[in-house]
Amino acid sequence: MPPPSPIVVIGGGCVGLSVLRSLSLSTSLLPSPPPLFLLDASPVPGSGLTSRNSGVLHSGIYYPPSSNKERLCLRGRPLLSAFCAGRGVPLSFPGKTVVATSPGQLPYLRELLAKAEALQASGLLPPGAVTNLPDAAAVRAAEPRVSALAGARFATTGVVDVPRFVDALALACAEAPAAEIAQSAEVVGGRRDEGGWLLDVRQGSAEYQLRASLVVNAAGLGAAELYGKVVQGPRPPRHFFCQGEWLRLPGREKIFNGLVYPIPEPGLAGLGVHATVGVGEEGLKDVKFGPDVSWLPAHLSAGDLGAHYACSDGESEEGAAKIRRFRRAIESYFPGVADLALVPDQVGIRPKLWHPDALPGGDADFVIRRERGAGDGWINLLGIESPGLTSCMAIGEEVAALAQDFIER
Ligand SMILES: Cc1cc2nc3c(=O)[nH]c(=O)nc-3n(C[C@H](O)[C@H](O)[C@H](O)COP(=O)(O)OP(=O)(O)OC[C@H]3O[C@@H](n4cnc5c(N)ncnc54)[C@H](O)[C@@H]3O)c2cc1C
Numbered sequence: 266m267p268p269p270s271p272i273v274v275i276g277g278g279c280v281g282l283s284v285l286r287s288l289s290l291s292t293s294l295l296p297s298p299p300p301l302f303l304l305d306a307s308p309v310p311g312s313g314l315t316s317r318n319s320g321v322l323h324s325g326i327y328y329p330p331s332s333n334k335e336r337l338c339l340r341g342r343p344l345l346s347a348f349c350a351g352r353g354v355p356l357s358f359p360g361k362t363v364v365a366t367s368p369g370q371l372p373y374l375r376e377l378l379a380k381a382e383a384l385q386a387s388g389l390l391p392p393g394a395v396t397n398l399p400d401a402a403a404v405r406a407a408e409p410r411v412s413a414l415a416g417a418r419f420a421t422t423g424v425v426d427v428p429r430f431v432d433a434l435a436l437a438c439a440e441a442p443a444a445e446i447a448q449s450a451e452v453v454g455g456r457r458d459e460g461g462w463l464l465d466v467r468q469g470s471a472e473y474q475l476r477a478s479l480v481v482n483a484a485g486l487g488a489a490e491l492y493g494k495v496v497q498g499p500r501p502p503r504h505f506f507c508q509g510e511w512l513r514l515p516g517r518e519k520i521f522n523g524l525v526y527p528i529p530e531p532g533l534a535g536l537g538v539h540a541t542v543g544v545g546e547e548g549l550k551d552v553k554f555g556p557d558v559s560w561l562p563a564h565l566s567a568g569d570l571g572a573h574y575a576c577s578d579g580e581s582e583e584g585a586a587k588i589r590r591f592r593r594a595i596e597s598y599f600p601g602v603a604d605l606a607l608v609p610d611q612v613g614i615r616p617k618l619w620h621p622d623a624l625p626g627g628d629a630d631f632v633i634r635r636e637r638g639a640g641d642g643w644i645n646l647l648g649i650e651s652p653g654l655t656s657c658m659a660i661g662e663e664v665a666a667l668a669q670d671f672i673e674r
Pocket residue numbers: 275276277278279280281282304305306307310311312313314315316317318319320321322323450451452453483484485486487488491508509510556612613614615616649650651652653654655656
């Protein structure tokens with residue numbers, strides 16, 4: 266019997282690493298497991314989107330029922346929590362308070378509560394996961410520095426130390442006998458022939474080809490373009506890009522008991538400028554506000570994004586205006602922000618499957634699909650924005666299930 270041909274995962278963020286780990290778990294007991302390779306263009310794992318998020322483990326309350334985002338977030342949070350607990354990765358569940366600050370926001374808050382209660386009733390959220398805060402006094406009791414008409418508290422929202430999580434995932438993959446990770450290894454092209462996929466890889470000054478029976482495309486912001494480059498289909502999918510910036514409060518002052526989120530504005534591509542905390546070995550740390558929403562021009566491609574990671578310059582007119590917009594947004598629920606000196610922290614870029622100017626349509630679901638026709642033997646992961654961190658280990662499981670017949674060949 267010929268040796269099994271390799272499975273190649275492209276992208277070493279939290280999603281690609283989780284996929285590699287799941288594939289290694291599902292192949293480890295086979296008499297002749299396929300070799301597993303992960304190719305990541307970055308020099309260190311997790312330095313793409315995975316290093317530029319809020320580090321929040323979402324509860325799963327915002328997404329349409331039974332969507333991939335809801336399903337994988339609800340499944341992913343406990344998987345990730347158990348993995349982190351088993352590997353000593355700092356993780357905490359300070360919970361989150363969502364607040365309505367105008368009468369017009371109350372219907373959305375009621376919808377969110379009803380949805381969370383339904384998830385709780387069906388066992389998808391644990392008992393006690395949601396508490397109604399029906400008036401301003403109840404909000405103040407939960408979060409004394411927050412001013413709002415009403416709110417809801419979600420106890421299952423957590424924060425994780427993302428760099429430590431990525432290190433632990435990479436280590437778990439390295440422990441698997443058939444799995445190999447190559448950093449600074451960029452897939453620059455490829456094609457399909459009778460033997461499967463032949464990927465062109467550039468690694469430092471070396472160029473080589475790698476054969477794969479199955480490719481999993483977890484290339485984050487670059488995933489749609491990569492597919493279009495390798496597979497000649499009629500209408501290649503595409504990503505649009507939406508920037509989000511955070512401001513940080515220097516020092517370690519504790520301001521809130523947990524995370525605080527406004528009601529998202531209608532049509533907003535994010536959850537509204539919210540307050541989060543980081544977590545590390547020494548407990549909760551670093552209050553951050555953000556991310557805001559700033560669409561990049563629709564014609565940009567993933568290779569054009571470098572310049573868009575720069576934080577706002579408070580000295581420039583544009584930067585100062587942005588910081589004023591941030592303050593106004595935060596002031597709507599936290600008047601005390603006026604006394605705080607906030608400094609720019611970092612910028613992340615969301616891979617979107619829609620754009621308000623070029624392809625309107627509003628929030629799109631994660632695309633996780635095994636392609637057919639010209640793309641046979643290729644699994645695409647597209648539009649993996651928030652809650653991609655929370656969902657990553659469930660995405661790994663899902664991809665391993667989609668790959669089952671390749672694994673058993
Ligand atoms: C502003 C913002 C806030 C967010 N907040 C949260 C949050 O609080 N909670 C949450 O759950 N999620 C959040 N997310 C989403 C989360 O960060 C992402 O869904 C997740 O990190 C996606 O991981 P990934 O592995 O798909 O992508 P990445 O981490 O970007 O990994 C992709 C990798 O592929 C590599 N690559 C690209 N092209 C190639 C190629 N041709 N060859 C080889 N390698 C290639 C890249 O170098 C990169 O290392 C947020 C995202 C943003 C932008």
